[in-house]
Amino acid sequence: MTQPIRWLQDEIAYRMLQKLDIVKLDVKDILVIPDFSGKHFSAFAKRLPSACIHSIAEDGLSGLQLKIAKTIANWRSIFRGGRVSPMTNYLSTGKFDVPDNSVDLVFSDxxxxxxxxxxxxxxECRRVLREGGLIAFSYLGPDTGKELRSLQTTPFQLKNLLSPWDMHDIGDALMGERFSDPVMDMEYLTLDYETPELLLADLEALKLVTLNPQLESEMTVLPQKITLEVVYGHAWVLGKGLSKSQDSVTYIDVNQIGRKTR
Structure with a gap:
C-alpha cells in the first residue's frame, strides 16, 4: 500500500486500538508490523510510554523517513531497547528481527x-510472543473490490489479493498454530468516488489492479464506489511450553512432569 490510502491505514489502526481498550494486557514490548511511516510507532509511544517498541517499517519509505523512525527508536532504546527494521528483510527471510519469546503484543495493520x-x-508471531502475549491484526478480506468482477473490458489488469482467506480461514489457522481464544469480526466499508482517476489511484494502492498507461485513454465505465471487507482478529499465546503433537505422537517436556502432593 502507498500514500494515496494512508488515511485508510491510519483509520483501521485507530479502530484496532479501540478494540484493544477492553483487553487487559501488561505490555512491556510491542512489535508493530508494518509501521506506516513511523505513525503507528508514535501512536504506541504515546499510548504506552513505558513500552519498548520494535517496528518493522513498510516498503517504500524514503531514506529520510526510515532514518527518522530509526532515530526515534534509538532514542527510546537508550532506556528500553527499541529497534526499527525494513519490511524487505521480513519478506525476503520470513523472519522478524526479534528474538524468541521477546514481545507481549504483535500489532499488524x-x-x-x-x-x-x-x-x-x-x-513467526507465535515464536516472538511471550507466554500470555497477544496478536492483534486486521486485513482486507476476499470481498474487497467485488464491484470490479463484473467489468468486461478495462484499461488495467485486475488482480486478486495474494491471500484470499476469509475470517473463518484465519480463525482456523490461529487454532491450528495453537493460539488460544481467537476472536474474529468483520465489517464492510464503502468508498465513493467523484472521478475515475481517484478510484484508479486507490485500486492501484490497494494492489487490486495493475495500470497500463498506454490504455488509460480507453477508459471504460467504472463503478463509482468500491467495497472493502475489513477483517479484525486477536488471539492469545497460552500454554506455550505444554506438550505438542506430531504425526499422532504427543511429546511432553520433562519439566512438565511433576509429582502430585497433598
Whole structure:
C-alpha cells in the first residue's frame, strides 16, 4: 500500500486500538508490523510510554523517513531497547528481527492480504510472543473490490489479493498454530468516488489492479464506489511450553512432569 490510502491505514489502526481498550494486557514490548511511516510507532509511544517498541517499517519509505523512525527508536532504546527494521528483510527471510519469546503484543495493520502464506506469518508471531502475549491484526478480506468482477473490458489488469482467506480461514489457522481464544469480526466499508482517476489511484494502492498507461485513454465505465471487507482478529499465546503433537505422537517436556502432593 502507498500514500494515496494512508488515511485508510491510519483509520483501521485507530479502530484496532479501540478494540484493544477492553483487553487487559501488561505490555512491556510491542512489535508493530508494518509501521506506516513511523505513525503507528508514535501512536504506541504515546499510548504506552513505558513500552519498548520494535517496528518493522513498510516498503517504500524514503531514506529520510526510515532514518527518522530509526532515530526515534534509538532514542527510546537508550532506556528500553527499541529497534526499527525494513519490511524487505521480513519478506525476503520470513523472519522478524526479534528474538524468541521477546514481545507481549504483535500489532499488524492491513498486512495479511499481501502475504502468500499467512500461516507462516502466524507461526513467526507465535515464536516472538511471550507466554500470555497477544496478536492483534486486521486485513482486507476476499470481498474487497467485488464491484470490479463484473467489468468486461478495462484499461488495467485486475488482480486478486495474494491471500484470499476469509475470517473463518484465519480463525482456523490461529487454532491450528495453537493460539488460544481467537476472536474474529468483520465489517464492510464503502468508498465513493467523484472521478475515475481517484478510484484508479486507490485500486492501484490497494494492489487490486495493475495500470497500463498506454490504455488509460480507453477508459471504460467504472463503478463509482468500491467495497472493502475489513477483517479484525486477536488471539492469545497460552500454554506455550505444554506438550505438542506430531504425526499422532504427543511429546511432553520433562519439566512438565511433576509429582502430585497433598
Amino acid at each position: 492491513l498486512l495479511l492480504q499481501d502475504l502468500v502464506d499467512p500461516k507462516s506469518f502466524l507461526q
